[in-house]
């Protein structure tokens with residue numbers, strides 16, 4: 029048989045064809061996800077979190093050995109791509125990632141078995157299918173960035189720094205359909221770690237995107253800054269070139285290929301701050317290509333550049349400590365506040381409906397405080413190892429002791445609530461001031477808003 033014919037015959041005999049490297053339309057993407065779901069019922073679960081403005085389903089594929097529901101002790105991870113409709117590499121990276129994980133699992137490859145055995149991975153390949161449908165293939169132009177109502181979805185989330193009154197005025201049902209869908213999604217599951225994939229630069233950006241009172245050298249520093257810097261470096265250093273920090277000609281150099289979001293350019297209503305502040309999910313914004321719509325011929329190389337970093341980042345869901353909080357009768361309790369000394373999160377982290385908490389921390393000794401009504405405040409110091417290599421965070425349960433009921437009727441330990449008393453300091457939604465630097469800052473913000 030001539031060699032070429034032999035290759036052709038082999039191709040036709042190969043049962044499950046691998047995903048091809050090209051841009052898939054919304055319909056093709058849907059078909060692909062439906063097919064993966066149908067042929068892998070043991071590890072895949074396809075669900076919709078809602079519809080876009082034009083009624084397209086926002087499909088999420090969950091992968092894991094128990095894909096249909098949460099399992100106590102198994103952290104929930106997510107990737108979101110294409111929230112800007114014309115930033116398209118992330119869509120295809122997500123499909124390749126799904127293909128790779130499923131194929132690896134079917135072939136008994138340890139790396140895939142370990143990920144799907146130890147975590148549940150949710151993938152939303154497009155958050156803005158309407159924008160994608162009208163996207164320009166230009167590298168920088170922004171046709172297709174916005175949703176069908178011409179709203180930038182990465183500016184439409186509630187913002188902790190933009191003032192509480194403004195948030196209340198803009199209540200949830202006035203927000204864009206795609207943003208409402210994600211907000212509802214975050215209520216159905218307690219996600220631990222997440223990234224949203226963008227294009228137009230090559231950098232891993234981390235919270236805060238907007239300004240609080242903790243500006244340090246131009247950065248808006250969150251209480252978990254050390255963890256965020258580590259997470260961003262895991263992505264940039266496992267990437268073929270992101271860590272060099274100077275790959276895109278039209279972009280500023282980024283030391284280590286990472287940046288504090290605010291320090292790059294302040295923005296209000298972003299998704300990563302929302303995830304972190306209100307959903308206790310640590311999220312990064314990954315800018316994965318200099319060109320927003322790279323030529324299809326570059327897709328195999330771009331997948332190779334990102335594959336290792338996408339997998340390494342997922343493993344970071346096992347940083348720190350996880351466990352449950354039990355009340356005086358040994359029942360796991362929801363809404364117990366689990367705080368780490370020195371980390372004053374705007375909304376303190378709370379246990380979920382399974383009584384679980386997950387706290388991403390770098391190795392070290394940490395003092396924990398657990399607060400729950402009717403119970404004594406519990407403190408403990410934990411020596412936290414590096415979990416990702418073991419595919420599990422350190423496990424630690426907290427057993428609370430009930431306060432002996434006396435004549436004292438007042439709640440002795442009111443649980444802390446979200447702290448939104450922070451004053452806006454020159455953030456993207458600040459009242460306009462006309463000092464030279466503020467004008468410069470907002471001008472930069474406008475220019476940069478065309479880039480991410």
Ligand SMILES: *[C@@H]1O[C@H](CO)[C@@H](O)[C@H](O)[C@H]1NC(C)=O
Pocket residue numbers: 062065066069073074075
């Ligand atoms: C996914 O596959 C399962 C099992 O075959 C099926 O019951 C379910 O309806 C599928 N989901 C979708 C959205 O098609």
Ligand SMILES: *[C@@H]1O[C@H](CO)[C@@H](O)[C@H](O)[C@H]1NC(C)=O
Pocket residue numbers: 134135136
């Ligand atoms: C993977 O392992 C399972 C259980 O050990 C076995 O039944 C199956 O045939 C293996 N599959 C491959 C492709 O090696």
Ligand SMILES: *[C@@H]1O[C@H](CO)[C@@H](O)[C@H](O)[C@H]1NC(C)=O
Pocket residue numbers: 138141142145
């Ligand atoms: C999967 O998890 C089970 C129990 O959680 C463990 O016994 C098994 O070794 C794990 N398998 C892999 C491949 O990690």
Ligand SMILES: *[C@@H]1O[C@H](CO)[C@@H](O)[C@H](O)[C@H]1NC(C)=O
Pocket residue numbers: 391392393411
């Ligand atoms: C944490 O504390 C223990 C006991 O005091 C000590 O042995 C250990 O080295 C500490 N770990 C770190 C990372 O500082």
Ligand SMILES: *[C@@H]1O[C@H](CO)[C@@H](O)[C@H](O)[C@H]1NC(C)=O
Pocket residue numbers: 241372444447448449450
């Ligand atoms: C809320 O933040 C402000 C400003 O940082 C601080 O002064 C105040 O103590 C905080 N309140 C709580 C309950 O953490």
